[in-house]
Amino acid sequence: MSNTRHLLQASALVAISSVIVYYVFTAFFPFMPSASVEGDKILVLANAHYLVISVLFALIIVFMLYSILVFKRKEGDDGDGVYMHGNTPLEIAWTIMPLGIVVFFAIWGTNLLLDINSSAGDADAFVVEVEGRKWAWKFTYPDGTELASLVVPKDMPVLLQMESADIIHSFWIPEFSVKQDLLPGVKKQLRFTPNKTQQQIIEDQFERTGIEGYRPLVRCAEICGTGHSEMYANVYVMNSLAEAEAEIQRILNDIPEDPIARGEYWWSAEGFNCQSCHSIDGSDGTGPTWLGIYGREELLESGETIIADDAYIQESIYAPNAKIVQGYAANVMIQTYEQEFAAREADLAARGRDDVVILQDIIEFMKSISE
Ligand code: HEC
Ligand SMILES: [Cu+2]
Known part of the structure; x- marks a missing residue:
């Protein structure tokens, strides 16, 4: 077979493999469907990357396998291989082409980033x-x-x-x-x-x-x-x-009518996300669990014990560093809940809901899981 035939055959195999690799890639690692104008543009760029990656992968694997399989030593052939010193046109080509591709992507990526970060709108x-x-x-x-x-x-x-x-x-x-x-x-x-x-x-x-x-x-x-x-x-x-x-x-x-349910709402991620530190199932977190908290005897860092009543719970929320529960760290709980509760209550009151007292809801919820 002539060299040209080999080259044509290998090239055809690279083309076919590229397509297959691309489909396998995108099937196994599908992109998150985009939901923004910027995301659509980024997807086009990312897809172009996948395409180039597929061609490169196929290029290397196909030429390697082709050489191994087609140019295998024939039975009884003990001669030396052809001595090759190099191939200048090929070397120039495989330097310039990747460089061109990388520069092309760099320009594309930079422009896209500038476009996405642009303050024009x-x-x-x-x-x-x-x-x-x-x-x-x-x-x-x-x-x-x-x-x-x-x-x-x-x-x-x-x-x-x-x-x-x-x-x-x-x-x-x-x-x-x-x-x-x-x-x-x-x-x-x-x-x-x-x-x-x-x-x-x-x-x-x-x-x-x-x-x-x-x-x-x-x-x-x-x-x-x-x-x-x-x-x-x-x-x-x-x-x-x-x-x-x-x-x-x-x-x-749209907050629950029942104070206990509302307390749970404030605890959840939709409310103030107290749940990121306080569990309600007894499991330990960054802060103590709320299961059984109301009326619980708390051992404090100072060595004193205190019964968790309304006043203690209020202080624990509005001034978290006043008393620290033993085994937990100070300065971890957010210090601004008093103002934040007041701001939310004002937002609600401005819409006719002046009956909501967030602290009270939370205490009601705590009581309900402390029976
Ligand atoms: C970033 C973590 C974090 C978040 C968020 C957080 N807390 Fe705390 N909380 C703590 C830690 C730590 C302690 C224990 C140290 C202390 O006593 O201050 C604690 C203690 C408490 C205590 C006293 C518990 C006990 O067993 O005596 C109460 C009550 C409390 N938090 C209420 C809340 C409420 C209500 C919210 C949400 C509005 C909240 N916390 C959000 C970390 C957090
Ligand atoms: Cu974070």
């Missing part, structure tokens, strides 16, 4: 202030409402003004593809334009994984301590700005 953006802390997210909306969930409109640029209250956290919603670290004392921005509603995101995921009950979440992508895996928040993508504003009001007002 900020004037029309829906601005949300984000605070990350151990271990919860807090979102403050343009009208001042504070919530533990992120609500954004579809087809409108969203600008997040983000800061951490304690250590480094990282804001990540996988379906929007963008991610940004939050640093204490530094405002960081993150921009994205959602182009799918929450319902569409859920349907996409169901189609991809067959798993029911998926919901889009903000996650923390920086290992930030024991409660790291509990540091999440619900994401609601609404059809329009008006719907987003209505949804913020709905979430704010």
Whole structure:
């Protein structure tokens, strides 16, 4: 067989293998379906990477196997191989081509990053202030409402003004593809334009994984301590700005009527995420379990014991460092709940719900799991 025939044959095999490798890659490692304008652009770039990776993989494997199988030593052939010193055109080609590809991707990637981080649309953006802390997210909306969930409109640029209250956290919603670290004392921005509603995101995921009950979440992508895996928040993508504003009001007002259930709501990730440190099933966490807490005899760091009554619980929440439970650390629990409860109660009172006292709800809930 002539050299040209070999080359043509091997090239055809590379082409076929590339396609197969690409399909196997994308079947085994499918991308998260994108739900933002930025995510769509990033997916095109990521897909191009997959393509190049597939061709390179096929190129190496096919030429290697082809050489091993086709140029195998024939029976009785004891001669030396052809002596080759090098092949200058080939060497130039395999230097220039990869360099070209890498430079091409570098330019593409840089432009995309500049485009995604561009502040050009900020004037029309829906601005949300984000605070990350151990271990919860807090979102403050343009009208001042504070919530533990992120609500954004579809087809409108969203600008997040983000800061951490304690250590480094990282804001990540996988379906929007963008991610940004939050640093204490530094405002960081993150921009994205959602182009799918929450319902569409859920349907996409169901189609991809067959798993029911998926919901889009903000996650923390920086290992930030024991409660790291509990540091999440619900994401609601609404059809329009008006719907987003209505949804913020709905979430704010949509709290359980029964004080015990409401106490549990405040404990959960939708409320103040006390659950990231306090269990209600008796298991130990960063803080003591709430199971059986009401009326419990607590041994304090000071060596005293105290009965957990209303006054002690109130002090433990509003001034966490006043008394430290033995075996637990001071300065871990958030110190600002008094103000945060007051702010939430004011938001509720402004909408006619002046009956809600968060501290009382929490105590009622604690009593209900202390029988
Ligand atoms: C970042 C972790 C963390 C979060 C979040 C947190 N706590 Fe705590 N909490 C602690 C730690 C640690 C202690 C034990 C040290 C101490 O006594 O301050 C504690 C102690 C307490 C105690 C006293 C417990 C006892 O057994 O005597 C109460 C009550 C309490 N927390 C309520 C809350 C409430 C209510 C919330 C949510 C609004 C909350 N905590 C959120 C870490 C946390
Ligand atoms: Cu975190």
